Amino acid sequence: MDYRLTTPPTLAADITLPASKSISNRLLLMAALCDRPVALSDLARCDDTRVMQAALTGDAEVIDVQ
Numbered sequence: 001m002d003y004r005l006t007t008p009p010t011l012a013a014d015i016t017l018p019a020s021k022s023i024s025n026r027l028l029l030m031a032a033l034c035d036r037p038v039a040l041s042d043l044a045r046c047d048d049t050r051v052m053q054a055a056l057t058g059d060a061e062v063i064d065v066q
Contacts, residue, residue, distance in 0.1 A: 019042060024052075028043070
């Protein structure tokens with residue numbers, strides 16, 4: 001089964017979620033999949049989140065996330 005998420009042409013919302021590295025990493029992945037800029041704030045301050053940010057914003061073809 002496939003799911004498709006469709007948004008209206010303009011969508012503005014503020015969503016407050018608990019601070020955790022798992023939620024932060026999921027938000028980073030979802031933001032990377034968006035075709036428009038997404039403002040994220042107060043992400044978890046941990047190695048996992050820093051590594052995910054580097055992996056998603058890096059220009060390298062291969063990124064070591066160990």
